[in-house]
Amino acid sequence: MRLDLFRRSKLALTKEDSRKAWNSFRRSKQATPALEALAQMSGKRVRCFYCGDSIGADIDHYWPIARKCSLTFSWHNWLLVCPNCNRHKSDSFPVDAQGHPLLLNPATQDPWKHFVLDAKTGLIAPRYKDEAFDEVGEATLDVLDCLLNEAIAEGRLRVIRRLQRAVKDLLSSVDLNKSWARLLQEVSEDDFGVSLWLFAWEGSQEEPFLSFRTTFPNLARRTVSYAVQWPYAAAPGKDAQL
Known part of the structure; x- marks a missing residue:
């Protein structure tokens, strides 16, 4: 080719x-x-x-x-x-004054450097920093305003709810290996990339992800690593080991 x-x-x-x-x-x-x-x-x-x-x-x-x-x-x-x-x-x-792209490249850039996610609505917005909105986030939503579509926001919400349930189950589980494998399975089925927001960005400060991070810090770090690699990481098996 x-x-x-x-x-x-x-x-x-x-x-x-x-x-x-x-x-x-x-x-x-x-x-x-x-x-x-x-x-x-x-x-x-x-x-x-x-x-x-x-x-x-x-x-x-x-x-x-x-x-x-x-x-x-x-x-x-x-x-x-x-x-x-x-x-x-x-x-x-759109490009900036130096000719650098302002449109997010989803194949090479972490979107959460430029957007914030409201875990209660599933909506995204440009980050606000240094008294201004992030240029990439703002320009991307200007071009792709369809990313604010209600149906897409609902899709993000469904993934968020599944991940919340998986983390709550893990926190109360007597079989961490099995529960963690189930959590990784949910991460692997996250088509919207919200896993990184919930485990690595501001979402990790909200419950139940905060309790997960403080109770099982090593496990939380490994979950972030898996989310970063997906879809290239091997799919978790039911006997995944901690």
Whole structure:
């Protein structure tokens, strides 16, 4: 696949040539391995890299072809996204005064550096620091306002509730190995990435995650490590050991 992408990149000299070459590639069988690889990165349910709510169905160029055609066939510029997020983003690509991207790249950036999550509503908002809203968080929600959709917020809430139950069960469990394996299973099924917020960011200061962190600090750290690695971490088994 790399050789084919390199060959095609040589055709991407102008925006018009790049768009034509890309359309030809997407209609060809050569696009199948790329889609399959991106789907594997998206977890078991093949969720959209942006919203985590819908099925990832197409390849989005993080740097749009219209903005940087030289990256048309760059693997690192590809994201698997749903039609709704793809439509909202289109060729929108805000940058700062130095030309650095202000749109979050979900494949390389921790979103919680730029957003805060309300665990009671499932809504996200740009971080507020140094008397200003985080530029990446604000610009991303301007472009992808669909991330504030009620249905997506409800999806985050459902994951939060499942993780809350799993942690409460662990805190009262007589079989920590079994309960922790169940908690890791819930983390592995988190399509929205809220696990990191709840175990590593401000969410870890709220109950029952605060009690989990103070009662089992080593276990909490290992849970964070698992959440960071997912979906690349091995799925937990029922006999996972503490």
